[in-house]
């Protein structure tokens with residue numbers, strides 16, 4: 001098993017390869033460094049099979065989609081990942097063969113709802129769930145400190161103590177640690193109760209990542225900002241959120257809302273299906289097609305997508321275009337399906 005960190009910066013990208021078969025994965029690649037990764041792969045005579053993000057990043061654009069275009073690798077993310085055009089969605093406990101190696105995915109929500117860790121042999125790639133002597137923040141982008149505490153204690157700390165920890169970030173020049181070391185020395189979690197951890201994480205008072213506006217929504221939507229003018233975080237926070245059961249209830253009313261599905265056509269007719277009667281307007285076409293939505297101006301519009309993230313962007317855009325009654329379906333079609341509500345395909 002070949003493992004290399006390729007960035008030598010605060011954001012870590014790992015090359016993981018089966019040397020026997022020449023098969024490789026890149027974990028958390030940066031779009032700005034794709035040329036370098038291609039050169040490293042060529043130098044080691046490796047074929048890239050998988051481009052994996054441990055979660056939707058808020059501090060750099062993902063290199064996954066460029067790598068797929070250049071190498072044919074499949075893009076892998078957790079099933080809760082909001083972006084379209086992911087080739088393989090993985091769930092907790094799922095495995096993936098990488099040549100003779102086996103990758104095992106652990107669903108570890110908390111830093112974001114789509115956070116996961118990857119176990120390969122005696123290593124674990126911990127994303128921003130567990131850092132060396134730290135943990136990833138949980139105060140925006142759907143973060144949940146309590147869930148993160150559970151992910152770390154129940155999932156990561158049940159791995160063998162000798163397991164090497166390879167995080168997605170390091171701000172202090174740490175390079176090596178193990179699960180056993182983190183159990184003892186990680187002061188964020190060691191000796192702290194769940195309630196104490198939540199208290200600590202909710203009061204870190206960190207500024208938002210510098211490039212969050214240029215990075216987070218483009219990563220979550222797989223769109224560039226030249227394709228779409230993204231709403232501000234303040235506009236996103238103002239979007240009214242409805243649970244799937246509430247949407248269902250509204251749909252049985254005398255004047256039901258218009259369900260506006262902003263996913264891609266292949267998702268609309270795909271695995272998760274769509275809400276019966278939903279109107280499909282992919283997010284990237286929303287502003288351009290606003291004219292044809294004018295007939296719904298007096299109606300209540302409910303935006304829907306896969307996980308509720310792209311549709312929050314859509315709802316904020318519709319509000320800025322002058323639509324007055326706009327809501328978002330929280331949790332998207334993932335939550336709708338999890339609630340056992342009816343779908344059309």
Ligand SMILES: [Fe+2]
Nearest residue numbers: 057058128136
């Ligand atoms: Fe992160």
